[in-house]
Amino acid sequence: MEFPESPADLPDTPDTPKLAVMHPDTAAVEDGGDTPPNRVTQLYEQQAAKHEGETETRIYKNYALFLAPDADRMDAAIDEARRLEAIEALLDSPEQKADLSSEQIEELRERSDEAQLMLGELVRNVYRHLYYPDRDGLTHITIGATESNGGTTLVDAVQTTLEDKIVKRDAGARGSAHVQQKLWQQTQDAMSTEALVNQYAKKPGLDYLFSTKPIRETVSSLVSDHGYAYWDGESGTAYWVRTTEPETWPHPEPFAKSPDVETSIRDSDVQIGSDFVVYRDIDALVDDHLDEIDRPEQTVATCAECGAEVENPEGSEPYYCEEHQSDTTCSSCGKEVAASSCWTHADAARNASQTNPGRRARR
Structure with a gap:
């Protein structure tokens, strides 16, 4: 929780959602709450700039939530706070305690405990106006008695109220449509x-990401099932599951045979950071990292x-040198076809190649 009075008091960071608990003197709600208090709007729109005394537009707006007090319920909480303050002042005064019996002191301690519980419940009932970001700005919702009673903290009450918008560790992978429509920069x-x-922190209206595991699972799914590719910049490894050759791969050896290419991926292979990149397709990845991907062992x-x-052989085995292959005649029978298309002698050549293999590894 944060207790901001100015934009500088509310951090603008993408790590976790920030719950700003507003001061009664500057952001009390008096009209039902449909219109956010001016201080709430200011904090939502602005963050502290690098230059002292200036502000700039808040970047991570979706992670700025605000809890404001209800003006009509504040008096009871203030009275209870004063009562608790008086009891604690009496208990903290050696002179006044000296005039009390042990039974009276014990009774005061019990009253103090009761007052603390009562004050906590009153405060939770006072702070009932929640403002959270949506696509059209801040949305207002009233936290009900069920969410705020008992020993519930303000944070717990807010999480219960917004439970459907929280992405937890066990939420699973997001769909490819969600990625394209909500997350991807087009x-x-x-x-x-x-x-x-x-x-998730930038775009108002998105859910609140409480764990990055669903994103790691999402990347794994995009690569495994939707034709995306993933680059691990820390290890210099490309992850790609398709079998067709990338158009931007310039070598005759298969791309998948490179020692820097993995043809399967798990969510544990995915890391979160600026060096770990998801690509729409493999051609874009090869364009960016061709110099970092080792060529497979040449044959x-x-x-x-x-x-x-x-x-520079073309096609598949068997291969023929210039002396034994013509573009228009079979090297064995002279028919007006390419040698590799003359099935009778191609079969014979394959049998011969088993005795004298047509490919051997370069030493």
């Missing part, structure tokens, strides 16, 4: 996991007829 091909998390293609090295 002009970007990539977003860091830190930026995705911060969207040498050899002619299925004579074993000579074939430079």
